[in-house]
Amino acid sequence: AQRVTQPEKLLSVFKGAPVELKCNYSYSGSPELFWYVQYSRQRLQLLLRHISRESIKGFTADLNKGETSFHLKKPFAQEEDSAMYYCALSGIGGAQKLVFGQGTRLTINP
Amino acid sequence: KAGVTQTPRYLIKTRGQQVTLSCSPISGHRSVSWYQQTPGQGLQFLFEYFSETQRNKGNFPGRFSGRQFSNSRSEMNVSTLELGDSALYLCASSSTGVYTEAFFGQGTRLTVV
Numbered sequence: 536a537q538r539v540t541q542p543e544k545l546l547s548v549f550k551g552a553p554v555e556l557k558c559n560y561s562y563s564g565s566p567e568l569f570w571y572v573q574y575s576r577q578r579l580q581l582l583l584r585h586i587s588r589e590s591i592k593g594f595t596a597d598l599n600k601g602e603t604s605f606h607l608k609k610p611f612a613q614e615e616d617s618a619m620y621y622c623a624l625s626g627i628g629g630a631q632k633l634v635f636g637q638g639t640r641l642t643i644n645p
Numbered sequence: 646k647a648g649v650t651q652t653p654r655y656l657i658k659t660r661g662q663q664v665t666l667s668c669s670p671i672s673g674h675r676s677v678s679w680y681q682q683t684p685g686q687g688l689q690f691l692f693e694y695f696s697e698t699q700r701n702k703g704n705f706p707g708r709f710s711g712r713q714f715s716n717s718r719s720e721m722n723v724s725t726l727e728l729g730d731s732a733l734y735l736c737a738s739s740s741t742g743v744y745t746e747a748f749f750g751q752g753t754r755l756t757v758v
Contacts, residue, residue: 579749635688
């Protein structure tokens with residue numbers, strides 16, 4: 536069965552501190568992993584995907600197939616990072632059918 | 646480029662009624678997916694349409710159905726509404742090809758009373 540687990544519903548850190556949002560998955564194949572973000576009053580939008588290996592807004596995420604994890608990290612949190620973050624997976628090339636985690640609400644304190 | 650547009654933004658319906666939600670994808674996108682978002686279950690995949698055909702389906706009862714038109718616009722229908730159908734319904738469109746991105750609409754908030 537396909538499943539995405541985000542163990543933290545809420546995460547609060549101070550501005551300038553490192554941030555790590557955890558994501559574990561189960562999938563019987565080669566998944567594609569994504570992080571989506573929803574800022575206040577905005578629509579859900581793609582933050583990054585493992586295949587692109589990019590750093591977006593200072594965030595990075597590494598796919599660890601051995602630990603079936605795709606944790607999102609940022610070395611120095613900014614107040615504008617406060618948002619809801621969702622980890623999601625799909626089959627290769629299949630952004631049309633996403634399995635989402637429950638989401639983590641990240642709050643950056645000044 | 647206009648984003649994904651969902652109408653209406655808010656709906657209040659009574660138990661037992663039916664409802665139709667609409668989604669206009671980004672121009673050129675032929676795939677439209679629907680998701681249900683609730684506080685308890687989170688974001689759950691309903692179904693996906695591509696070129697007017699349902700290509701993927703999630704684990705929802707048959708009361709939930711959809712269709713796609715030749716211009717790629719999609720509608721989702723829920724019949725015999727139940728209180729538990731109250732949710733935010735999100736639509737996403739994507740282009741064809743490998744490693745595509747899903748672009749989401751702002752959603753339709755359905756309240757069943």
